[in-house]
Structures are given as C-alpha cells and as structure tokens.
Amino acid sequence: MNEETIIETHNLSKRYDNITVVDQLNFHVQSGEIFGLLGPNGAGKTTTILMLMGLTEPYSGNAKVCGYDPTREPLKVKRLVGYMPEKVGFYDNLTARENLDFIAELNQIDATTANQTIDELLHTVGLDDALDKLVGQFSRGMKQRLGIADALVKEPKVVIFDEPTAGLDPEGINQILDLLRDLPKKGTAVIMCSHRLYEVQRICDRVGILSRGRMLVEDTIEHLGREAFGGGLFRIEVETVKPSAQLIKTLGDTQGIERVELHDNIIIISADSDRRTQISGILVTNGFPIKEIKIQEYTLDDIYMKYFRKEAL
Amino acid sequence: MIVFLVAVFTSIIAYYSAAEGISLRITGEFIFLRLFTTQIRNWELGFLISFVNFTALFFIPLIGISLGFDAINKERTSGTLSRIVSQPVFRDTIINAKFLAGLAVLAVMVTIALFLTVGYGVGLRSVASLLGFQPPIAFPPPGAEELIRLFIYFAFSIIYGAFWMGLAMIFSIASRSTATSLLTSLGLWIFLSIGTVLILWAIGRTTQEVTTLTSVLQVTPAILFADATNTMLFPLGMTTGVFVQNPLSLGQSLLDIWPQLTGLISLTAICFAASYMLFMRQEIRST
Numbered sequence: 001m002n003e004e005t006i007i008e009t010h011n012l013s014k015r016y017d018n019i020t021v022v023d024q025l026n027f028h029v030q031s032g033e034i035f036g037l038l039g040p041n042g043a044g045k046t047t048t049i050l051m052l053m054g055l056t057e058p059y060s061g062n063a064k065v066c067g068y069d070p071t072r073e074p075l076k077v078k079r080l081v082g083y084m085p086e087k088v089g090f091y092d093n094l095t096a097r098e099n100l101d102f103i104a105e106l107n108q109i110d111a112t113t114a115n116q117t118i119d120e121l122l123h124t125v126g127l128d129d130a131l132d133k134l135v136g137q138f139s140r141g142m143k144q145r146l147g148i149a150d151a152l153v154k155e156p157k158v159v160i161f162d163e164p165t166a167g168l169d170p171e172g173i174n175q176i177l178d179l180l181r182d183l184p185k186k187g188t189a190v191i192m193c194s195h196r197l198y199e200v201q202r203i204c205d206r207v208g209i210l211s212r213g214r215m216l217v218e219d220t221i222e223h224l225g226r227e228a229f230g231g232g233l234f235r236i237e238v239e240t241v242k243p244s245a246q247l248i249k250t251l252g253d254t255q256g257i258e259r260v261e262l263h264d265n266i267i268i269i270s271a272d273s274d275r276r277t278q279i280s281g282i283l284v285t286n287g288f289p290i291k292e293i294k295i296q297e298y299t300l301d302d303i304y305m306k307y308f309r310k311e312a313l
Numbered sequence: 314m315i316v317f318l319v320a321v322f323t324s325i326i327a328y329y330s331a332a333e334g335i336s337l338r339i340t341g342e343f344i345f346l347r348l349f350t351t352q353i354r355n356w357e358l359g360f361l362i363s364f365v366n367f368t369a370l371f372f373i374p375l376i377g378i379s380l381g382f383d384a385i386n387k388e389r390t391s392g393t394l395s396r397i398v399s400q401p402v403f404r405d406t407i408i409n410a411k412f413l414a415g416l417a418v419l420a421v422m423v424t425i426a427l428f429l430t431v432g433y434g435v436g437l438r439s440v441a442s443l444l445g446f447q448p449p450i451a452f453p454p455p456g457a458e459e460l461i462r463l464f465i466y467f468a469f470s471i472i473y474g475a476f477w478m479g480l481a482m483i484f485s486i487a488s489r490s491t492a493t494s495l496l497t498s499l500g501l502w503i504f505l506s507i508g509t510v511l512i513l514w515a516i517g518r519t520t521q522e523v524t525t526l527t528s529v530l531q532v533t534p535a536i537l538f539a540d541a542t543n544t545m546l547f548p549l550g551m552t553t554g555v556f557v558q559n560p561l562s563l564g565q566s567l568l569d570i571w572p573q574l575t576g577l578i579s580l581t582a583i584c585f586a587a588s589y590m591l592f593m594r595q596e597i598r599s600t
C-alpha cells in the first residue's frame with residue numbers, strides 16, 4: 001500500500017475566551033495506520049477532532065484532511081471522514097438498519113449500494129441478529145458497535161473514534177479494539193482518542209501524547225520509550241548480595257547495556273534488548289549470587305507518567 | 314397523539330359554544346362562520362370560548378411549542394445531533410428540515426380541528442336536535458366566500474403556529490435541557506397570551522383611553538392573531554377597532570387585517586432568523 005498523508009496540521013490552535021485549548025498542534029496521519037491520540041481529560045483531544053471535521057473553526061493555523069481544508073470545504077471533508085463521537089446516540093424508535101440507512105441517505109449513497117454495505121458492516125460488528133431490532137433495546141456495547149458501523153457507512157478514507165470504549169466492560173472493550181485493529185487492512189486510516197494507555201498500546205501504530213493542548217511527543221511506541229528514558233526499551237532488575245563498584249562498571253561496559261543504577265542490593269539495568277543471559281553470566285563469573293532477576297518492558301504507562309511528571313515540573 | 318386529542322377537544326368546545334350561542338342570537342349572514350366565532354359570555358349560561366379565540370390562546374400555541382421545544386436539544390442530549398452534523402449536509406438543512414417538518418404537522422393538526430368543526434356544523438341541525446337544542450335556523454351549507462375566509466384563516470393559523478414553534482426552537486437551541494426550554498416557552502406563552510389578555514381586559518374596565526401600554530400589548534402575537542381572525546371570520550361585528558353595520562367584503566376584510574398580518578409574519582420571521590443564527594454559530598459537541 002502506498003503511503004499518503006491523509007491528515008496533517010500546521011500550528012493548529014483553538015482558544016475559547018482567551019483560554020488556549022489547543023496550542024500549535026502539528027501532526028500527521030498516514031493512510032493505513034492507526035494513530036492514537038492520547039491525553040488526559042481536557043487535553044484538547046475532542047476540540048482537535050472538531051477542528052479536523054470542520055465542526056469548529058481554528059483560532060489560528062490550519063489542517064488538511066484528504067487534501068481539503070475542513071474550515072473552507074467542510075462538506076468534502078465530511079464526505080470522506082467517518083466520525084464516532086464520544087457519546088454516540090441513535091434514534092431509539094428506529095431499527096439499526098433504519099438508523100444506518102438514514103446516514104447513507106445523507107451521504108447520497110444509492111439504496112442498493114447502501115443496503116449491501118450496511119449488511120456487511122453489521123455482520124462485521126456482529127450485529128446480524130439485531131439488524132431489525134429497535135436501537136432502544138440495544139445494550140451499551142451494541143450501540144457502541146453500531147457506532148463503528150455507522151462511521152463506516154460512507155466508506156471513509158479515515159475514521160475518527162473519540163473514546164470508543166468509554167463505559168464498556170472488558171469484553172466489550174476487547175471486541176471494539178479487535179474491530180478497530182482490522183480497519184487498516186481495508187485501507188482506512190484510523191485515529192483513536194483515548195485516555196486509556198493499554199488500549200492505545202494494543203492497537204496503535206503511532207501515538208501522539210497531548211497535554212494541555214500541546215503535542216508532547218508523536219512517534220511509534222517503541223521510539224517513544226527510547227526517547228523518554230534516554231535508555232533502552234527494557235528494564236532489568238537483578239537482586240544480588242553486596243554488589244561491588246567493579247561489578248557495576250563491568251555491567252555498564254557490556255555492549256547493549258545503556259545504564260546501570262544501584263539501589264541497595266538491586267541493580268537496575270536498562271538495555272536495548274533482553275540481555276538477561278549476558279547479565280547473569282557476568283554476575284556468576286564475578287562470584288555474585290543471583291537472588292532474583294526480573295525483566296520489564298517499558299509500557300506506554302511509564303512513558304505517559306514520565307511525560308506528565310516532566311510537564312508538572 | 315395528545316395533540317390530536319387536543320384538536321378534537323377544541324372542536325368540541327367550539328361546537329358547544331357555537332351551538333348554544335347561535336341558538337340565542339340569530340343573524341342573517343355568514344351563519345356558517347359564526348360556528349367559529351360565537352362565544353358565550355353570559356352569567357346564566359356560563360362562559361364558553363369560541364373556536365377562534367380558543368385556538369389563538371391555547372390550541373395553536375401549544376401545538377407550536379410542543380413541536381419546537383425539544384427540536385434541537387433532544388437530539389443534542391441523545392447524541393444524534395453530533396452524528397448528523399458530521400455528515401456531508403449543510404447545517405442550515407438541518408434546521409430548515411426541523412422547521413418544515415414542524416409546519417407540516419402543524420398544518421395537519423389545524424386541518425383536523427377545522428374539519429371536525431366544519432363537520433359538526435354541517436350536521437348541526439340533526440345533532441342539535443339529538444342533543445335537545447332547538448334547531449335555531451335553517452343551517453345553510455357554507456358559501457364560497459365563507460370557504461375562502463376559512464382558508465385564509467387556515468393559512469394565518471399556520472403562520473401563527475410557526476411563530477410559537479420558532480420561539481420554542483430558539484430556547485431549544487439556547488438551552489441544553491428540554492425541561493428548561495419547555496418551561497421558558499410555556500412561561501412566555503402564558504405571559505403573551507393569557508397575561509396580556511387579562512391586562513387588556515383590566516385596562517378596558519378601568520379606563521376607556523388607549524394608553525401606551527395597550528398599544529404595546531396590541532402587538533403581542535395572540536392579540537394580533539385573534540384580531541385578524543375574528544375580523545376575517547366575523548365580518549359583521551367589531552372589526553379591528555371599528556364597528557360596522559354591513560358585512561365587509563372579502564377584500565375590505567383583508568385590507569383591515571393587513572397590519573396584523575404583516576406584524577405576525579415579521580414576528581415569525583424574527584423567531585426563525587434568531588434560531589437560525591444561534592444554531593449556525595453553535596459548536597456541537599457530543600458531551
């Protein structure tokens with residue numbers, strides 16, 4: 001698949017009554033990738049989306065979505081971008097199919113094509129049985145899945161999901177995430193907003209961390225780990241008895257090990273990969289017993305916390 | 314459904330009022346239209362409001378408000394609005410659609426109430442005798458001019474209803490809760506319809522002069538509508554200020570209500586324009 005930039009922003013900003021909500025935002029999304037927009041509540045995620053959809057005007061800067069400026073040509077953008085709002089709602093007195101039919105009609109998709117697409121989509125999201133049931137009888141998880149189908153009815157180039165898993169149980173969350181992960185296979189780019197790290201970590205190719213309207217970092221999760229800690233992606237803790245300074249030095253000189261710290265009897269090593277075999281070898285040849293050895297991959301959680309601690313300072 | 318019952322109720326009131334009223338006073342011309350305008354204000358018989366005044370004060374405002382008060386904020390709270398605005402449709406299409414759909418329902422409701430009353434009228438003689446009234450006069454079928462006057466009345470009611478709907482819609486855009494918008498529109502309705510009528514009545518009892526207050530109150534929509542429609546449907550009596558001996562011709566009646574007509578249309582236009590502007594500028598978030 002050839003990569004093309006679907007969304008890019010240049011110094012996108014938004015202010016409400018002199019309060020800057022989104023500040024000089026620059027990021028881009030390629031086709032066929034899942035981009036995670038991560039940030040705590042009130043970081044400006046939803047406002048950013050609204051600007052991308054042309055639902056609110058930026059204070060300064062601009063955005064390009066599929067080559068169109070959402071402020072100037074909102075209809076063209078809306079034709080190509082699917083959006084599932086955080087609190088998605090349907091007409092309770094219509095069936096699932098009627099709800100989607102209505103959206104297809106607003107997008108001027110002819111009835112035969114629309115019917116086919118809707119059948120397929122409802123099958124994908126696992127709502128075949130509920131096709132002709134009133135949405136009023138749907139559970140929260142079903143509505144959320146219908147929301148995904150709803151965003152996809154117009155066969156968009158990019159879909160934006162704003163907190164798609166809000167208020168769902170773990171099983172529901174898994175279903176939603178699995179659905180989202182499969183979307184790029186059909187050539188649709190996905191932007192997912194969330195404040196839950198593990199969700200973003202599970203499915204996103206690249207992540208942008210947003211805080212107080214500013215993009216702190218934008219990169220792949222792997223790179224983020226390196227950047228944030230100035231060290232490796234892996235953190236190995238070794239517990240031994242009375243480690244000597246010489247041992248620390250030897251460990252530090254070993255190839256692949258980027259930093260060694262000592263806390264009492266625990267040596268904390270950050271390494272670029274799983275170096276447990278080498279480390280235990282060094283300890284044993286130098287005559288130090290190994291009481292415990294633990295390895296930990298940096299999660300987005302650590303990265304996140306790290307950035308927010310920095311932010312707070 | 315409830316609105317439909319109100320329509321039936323309206324026509325029943327009109328029927329009783331007219332039936333009793335007509336049996337008391339028999340006049341020569343436009344008897345069919347008297348069905349809509351006759352009311353009873355008599356201590357012995359009690360008070361019964363005429364069809365025209367009932368629709369002006371209660372029926373049409375209530376339908377208008379019930380159609381408009383949750384037009385936008387219900388969609389907003391249920392989360393459907395943010396889905397709709399992210400589709401490739403102009404935002405004014407949404408509000409125009411709301412308005413036109415409301416007008417269509419309004420037209421149907423007014424038609425029902427009108428037809429029911431007309432139906433009672435046509436069958437008045439037989440029904441009246443069934444109910445124990447003396448059939449007052451030979452009740453002629455409605456003439457062409459009467460029908461035209463009724464149609465003008467119908468068109469006028471739609472504009473009047475659109476005013477209330479537009480007013481309620483402003484509140485439904487401005488306020489996020491349906492309860493607030495309902496209470497605000499109902500409050501304004503009570504003030505603008507019943508309140509002003511009571512004030513005018515009180516002023517009329519104490520002084521005979523036309524004060525500034527009365528002239529201001531004259532432009533409230535309910536009064537405008539009631540004046541205009543009474544003139545239109547009851548060309549024999551008090552027109553908008555002057556008592557006439559001979560029935561006014563259709564053209565003269567129209568000329569007479571021209572200020573009321575333009576006043577009401579402009580009030581409606583103001584309401585719609587205000588809700589339109591509010592909605593176009595509003596940011597729609599899902600939360």
